[in-house]
Amino acid sequence: MKHEHDDQVAGNDIQMCARTIATVRCTVPDEAIARSRRTLLSELHVLPEFETALTGIEAYSHLLVLFWMHRRGAAPDLLSHPRGDPAAPLTGALAGRGRNHPNPIGLAVVELVERQGCVLVVRRLDAYDGTPVIDIKPYDDYDRVASPRVPEWFKKRAGSND
Numbered sequence: 001m002k003h004e005h006d007d008q009v010a011g012n013d014i015q016m017c018a019r020t021i022a023t024v025r026c027t028v029p030d031e032a033i034a035r036s037r038r039t040l041l042s043e044l045h046v047l048p049e050f051e052t053a054l055t056g057i058e059a060y061s062h063l064l065v066l067f068w069m070h071r072r073g074a075a076p077d078l079l080s081h082p083r084g085d086p087a088a089p090l091t092g093a094l095a096g097r098g099r100n101h102p103n104p105i106g107l108a109v110v111e112l113v114e115r116q117g118c119v120l121v122v123r124r125l126d127a128y129d130g131t132p133v134i135d136i137k138p139y140d141d142y143d144r145v146a147s148p149r150v151p152e153w154f155k156k157r158a159g160s161n162d
Contacts, residue, residue, distance in 0.1 A: 021053075022046040022120075022133035024067065030128050037126045041113065044120040044133055051118050058115050062139035065125060068132045069104035076100030088153040095151075106131075109139055 025043040028036055044065065046054060057063070082088045082096050093100045110122040120136070127133075150158075 018068070018134045020047070020068075020132040021050050021135065024125065024127045024129060024131040024133060026125075026127070026129040028129075030071075033126050033128060037124055040124065040126075042110075042122055042125040042127065044122060044125075044136065046118040046120065046133075046136075048118055054115065054118070054120070057112065057120070057136075057138065060112055060138040060140070063110050063112050063120070063122065064135075064137040064139050064143075065106075065108050065110055065122070065127075065133060066135040066137075067106040067108075067127045068134055069099055069106050069127075070130075070132060071128060072099055072104040076102075078102070082153060083157065085153075085157070088157070089151075091151075091153075105134070 022044045025045055026033070026040070028040055033040065076093060077100055078093045079090050080093070080096075080098070080100055082091050082098060093102065099106075106127055108125050108127065110125045113121040113123055115121075
């Protein structure tokens with residue numbers, strides 16, 4: 001099925017622009033972020049111009065945070081073993097949750113601990129100190145999937161890690 005904008009998308013002619021709306025502040029060293037994620041508290045310092053956009057956010061227990069992985073480095077391998085585990089099968093970047101996606105966009109579901117003006121204190125954000133946040137969305141029942149289908153390698157990992 002062809003759509004009127006298919007030629008633009010297929011030719012990669014669409015240029016996108018995102019702006020930072022907040023910055024992550026965290027005292028944990030980069031190398032400790034992944035292993036301390038379950039209990040890690042971070043702050044999202046929202047730019048003052050977006051403070052009114054936070055109105056009502058305290059009513060939610062959890063948020064979706066989209067951030068720009070600005071320290072990712074060189075272009076990623078689009079086929080790799082998930083989390084560098086050679087026991088896991090080679091998997092395409094778009095079939096995994098790692099950092100090797102074509103665009104360095106991070107996504108985390110976090111617990112909103114408290115709001116202090118333009119600062120949101122959150123738990124479980126796996127982003128480094130200084131990471132730019134490009135969007136914050138409330139998490140609700142609409143996004144919940146009770147029993148998603150996942151590959152076997154993921155089920156094995158889920159038993160040992162988060």
